[in-house]
Amino acid sequence: MSVSENNPLLKPGEPVQKHPWTRYVALGDSFTEGIGDPEPRNPGGNRGWADRVAEELGRSQEDFAYANLAIRGRLLQQIIDEQVGPCLELQPDLVSISAGGNDLIRPGGDPDLLAEKLDAAVAELSSGGASVVLFNGPDTAASVLGRIRGKVAIYNENLRTVAARHDAVIADMWSLRQLADPQMWDADRLHFSPLGHHTIAMMVLDALNVQHSLEPLMPKSLPPRTWREARSSDLVWAREYFVPWVIRRLRHQSSGDGITAKRPTPGPVFGPSGTLLPRR
Numbered sequence: 001m002s003v004s005e006n007n008p009l010l011k012p013g014e015p016v017q018k019h020p021w022t023r024y025v026a027l028g029d030s031f032t033e034g035i036g037d038p039e040p041r042n043p044g045g046n047r048g049w050a051d052r053v054a055e056e057l058g059r060s061q062e063d064f065a066y067a068n069l070a071i072r073g074r075l076l077q078q079i080i081d082e083q084v085g086p087c088l089e090l091q092p093d094l095v096s097i098s099a100g101g102n103d104l105i106r107p108g109g110d111p112d113l114l115a116e117k118l119d120a121a122v123a124e125l126s127s128g129g130a131s132v133v134l135f136n137g138p139d140t141a142a143s144v145l146g147r148i149r150g151k152v153a154i155y156n157e158n159l160r161t162v163a164a165r166h167d168a169v170i171a172d173m174w175s176l177r178q179l180a181d182p183q184m185w186d187a188d189r190l191h192f193s194p195l196g197h198h199t200i201a202m203m204v205l206d207a208l209n210v211q212h213s214l215e216p217l218m219p220k221s222l223p224p225r226t227w228r229e230a231r232s233s234d235l236v237w238a239r240e241y242f243v244p245w246v247i248r249r250l251r252h253q254s255s256g257d258g259i260t261a262k263r264p265t266p267g268p269v270f271g272p273s274g275t276l277l278p279r280r
Contacts, residue, residue, distance in 0.1 A: 017211045018060045021131065023067075023266050025092040026050040027083045030072035030255070031135075032098050033262060036191035044262030047194070050096065052201035055276060056212040057094075058269035065266035067092075073255040076100045076114055080121045083261075087125065090266055095125050096171070096204070098135035104151050111151050115158030122166045132168040133204065134159050138179045144189045171204045183219035195219060 026032050034048020042051060054066035067090055069083045079099045087095060099118060103109040118134075126132050136156035140149045156174050163170045176199065178184060184196035192200065198217055205212040270276060 019057060019208070019210050021057060021094040022061055022063055023065045023090065023092045024054055024057060024094040024096075025066075025087045025090050025266070026054075026068045026070055026096045027079060027087055028070040028096070028098040028135075029074045029079065029102055030070070030191060031101065032068065032070035032096070033072050034068075034197065035072055036186035036188075037194045037197040042262075046262070047197065049192075049197040049200040049204060052198060052214070053096075053204050054269050056201070056205055056214065057210065059213070060211075064269060066263065066269050067261075067266040068263040069261040070098075071259050071261060073102065073257070073259075074099075076103050076117055080117065084121055084124060086264075088128065091128070092130050092266075094131050094133070096133040096135070097121065097125065098171075100155060101137060104137070104148050104155060105145060109148075109151060111155035111158060115155060115162060118159070119162045119165065122162055122168055126166045126168065131208075132166065133171050133207070134163050134168050135171045136160075136174050138173040138176065142180050143185070169207050171200075171207050173200070173203075176200070176203055181219045 030036075032048065032050050033044065034042075034046035034051060037047045037049075038045060039047035039051075050068055050070070051066075054064075054068075058064040058066065067087075069086060070079075071082075074082070076099045079097070097118075099121075100111075100114045103114055104111065122132055122134065136159050137152040140146050140152055145152075153174075160170060162168065173179065178199050179192075179196060184193060184199060185191070186193050186196075195217055198214065202212070202214045202216065205214065
């Protein structure tokens with residue numbers, strides 16, 4: 001699927017232009033599950049960029065259905081083994097897959113080997129004619145993941161080759177410079193905040209050339225912090241997030257242990273009254 005010029009923001013009262021998709025399945029890890037964007041009324045207690053994209057896609061298709069098979073903590077091979085087969089059984093015409101990030105942050109994560117594995121998965125996902133959306137990684141220069149920036153850049157270049165080979169769409173996180181703002185990230189500094197998920201959802205819809213109603217949201221200006229305040233914040237982050245992450249690695253545990261997919265079967269996003277489903 002080729003990408004043309006982005007559609008403008010949908011204006012109030014303007015008819016929504018239809019897109020070609022009726023069944024969307026999202027694959028991946030915590031990023032696609034929506035961690036960092038809590039919403040108790042949503043399945044799994046999180047919303048995230050994929051739910052937001054599905055909501056917009058569902059506005060112009062009455063028979064539109066959406067499933068989300070992503071589970072936090074999953075490595076690329078686990079996503080391939082656990083999610084690709086079930087996804088194909090659901091017969092989607094639109095698939096998104098974001099995978100490899102959890103591998104890259106681990107010692108020995110090889111961006112070339114990961115891309116080879118993903119290439120085979122994308123070939124399988126697109127074999128039935130489904131449009132596939134691939135996510136490259138964000139620029140981590142200003143984050144706690146700055147040390148893996150080089151590996152992310154190599155992986156991103158490999159993904160462009162994969163996308164070109166299978167006519168997939170690239171959701172370009174690296175070029176989304178808004179993500180450099182700390183307010184785009186959750187308190188754990190590893191996942192995106194609601195603002196970040198909203199911004200990413202807009203980017204995905206633009207990449208798909210789908211007209212949508214999402215408007216850009218700007219982070220609020222924050223007062224400058226003293227060195228002492230910054231240091232205190234770093235210590236709190238290390239105690240509450242980094243140390244538990246290290247302990248899980250040492251114990252060979254995952255944040256996704258015991259977690260199941262929040263939307264395992266395709267379903268409507270909106271009810272007959274036009275209200276979002278299945279918020280309760």
